[in-house]
Amino acid sequence: MSSTALNSNKPSFPPSNFLVWIIGILLIFSSCFGGKKALQSTPSFQVINNQSVLDSLPDDSLTNDLINSYKGEMENQMSTYIATIDSPFSNAFFVGNLGRLAADYMLLTANKISQQKFGVPCHFAVSNNGGFRTGLYPGPVTLKQLFEVMPFENELVLVQLPGKYVDSLFQYIAQLQGTPAAGFMMSYSKGNTRKENRYQTLKINAQPVNSIKELLNPQYTQPFDSRRDYLIAVNSYMSVGGDGFTMLKHAKQIHYTGINLRNVIAEQLKAEYEANHFIDPRKEIRIYHEPQ
Numbered sequence: 001m002s003s004t005a006l007n008s009n010k011p012s013f014p015p016s017n018f019l020v021w022i023i024g025i026l027l028i029f030s031s032c033f034g035g036k037k038a039l040q041s042t043p044s045f046q047v048i049n050n051q052s053v054l055d056s057l058p059d060d061s062l063t064n065d066l067i068n069s070y071k072g073e074m075e076n077q078m079s080t081y082i083a084t085i086d087s088p089f090s091n092a093f094f095v096g097n098l099g100r101l102a103a104d105y106m107l108l109t110a111n112k113i114s115q116q117k118f119g120v121p122c123h124f125a126v127s128n129n130g131g132f133r134t135g136l137y138p139g140p141v142t143l144k145q146l147f148e149v150m151p152f153e154n155e156l157v158l159v160q161l162p163g164k165y166v167d168s169l170f171q172y173i174a175q176l177q178g179t180p181a182a183g184f185m186m187s188y189s190k191g192n193t194r195k196e197n198r199y200q201t202l203k204i205n206a207q208p209v210n211s212i213k214e215l216l217n218p219q220y221t222q223p224f225d226s227r228r229d230y231l232i233a234v235n236s237y238m239s240v241g242g243d244g245f246t247m248l249k250h251a252k253q254i255h256y257t258g259i260n261l262r263n264v265i266a267e268q269l270k271a272e273y274e275a276n277h278f279i280d281p282r283k284e285i286r287i288y289h290e291p292q
Contacts, residue, residue: 078144082266083273085141087281091132091149098135098149099180100282103127104215105268106261107182110158110233111209113257118231121208122158124183125233126169128243129176131261143266150262154235159251163226168247170224174199176244178287183209185220187290200290212272216280235261 051057089098107125114122134148161169173179174188174197187201203220229252238245239254272279 078142078147080143082141082143082146083269083279084139085136085279086138087279088138089136089282091135093129093178095178095285096132096135096180097282098132099127099129100182100284100286101269101279102132102150102261102265103180103182104282105265106156106233106235108209108212108215108268109259109264110156110257113156113255114158114231115208115210117255120231122183122233123204123230125181126173126238126245127180127235128238128245129179130243131180131235131237141269146262146266150265152237152261154237154261156257156259156261156264157234157236157239158255158257159232159234159239159248160229160253161232161248161251163228163230165247165250166224166230166232167226169232169245170199170202172244172247173287177289181286182215183218184286185218186287188287189290212275 089101090096091098103125106127107122110122110125114120131152131154132149133151136145136149170186173181173186175194177188177190177194177197183205185201185203186199188197188199191197202224204222204224205218205220206222207214207219209215209218232248234245234248236256237243239248239251241249269279
């Protein structure tokens with residue numbers, strides 16, 4: 001190789017990269033000078049086999065066969081009779097008795113699981129207001145109606161929560177001005193804003209809930225102790241902090257039962273009706289505003 005080539009200040013490119021370099025320069029120039037033309041061009045579309053969907057269009061037999069193979073079975077399941085109720089259950093926020101009914105059934109089911117698996121009772125149950133989308137009305141209740149009430153696939157979850165975070169939970173419930181709950185009685189005072197609300201009195205049910213009778217006759221005599229842990233029944237959406245229940249993410253242990261919350265409601269609703277031939281309307285207000 002000559003000394004002229006060694007001392008040259010001009011860059012040298014291997015043959016393979018030289019072609020890439022030339023193409024890159026051409027692309028830059030074409031984008032600079034041809035961009036305006038490209039922007040002004042109007043795209044053209046070609047519609048092929050466009051077919052209007054009208055009532056006169058015949059059904060597709062293969063699709064119908066596929067749907068019908070599941071339709072009958074689904075309709076049978078959705079029409080399953082659960083119970084008969086005599087009074088309406090409202091999903092109104094803060095005061096709806098539907099939430100109290102659901103929380104009752106969560107507590108009853110969770111207590112049986114906790115005593116079998118851990119040897120200790122579940123202390124109380126809390127649900128979120130947004131978990132219910134409509135109410136139940138007097139008359140027969142079917143599985144279809146429960147799907148309309150609870151369309152989400154949440155499951156029943158047990159959380160072991162340290163006392164300081166249980167305190168935060170009750171404080172958050174006061175800020176919400178109530179939420180579906182079972183197993184405790186709480187009053188709160190109102191501040192200038194909801195964030196300034198504070199819970200005032202709090203008593204927890206002192207007996208394990210093993211039956212509908214015990215469920216409907218709570219003993220609110222146990223004071224809250226922030227130094228201990230509590231076992232709480234919630235849903236899977238709440239257990240990861242959903243609807244602002246972020247304090248639940250501090251649980252020492254979380255037990256996912258694998259039981260769909262809708263199934264919990266269906267089974268316990270059926271059990272209460274078979275035991276009493278009546279569904280208690282859950283008129284007891286468990287979280288209330290304490291006048292100043």
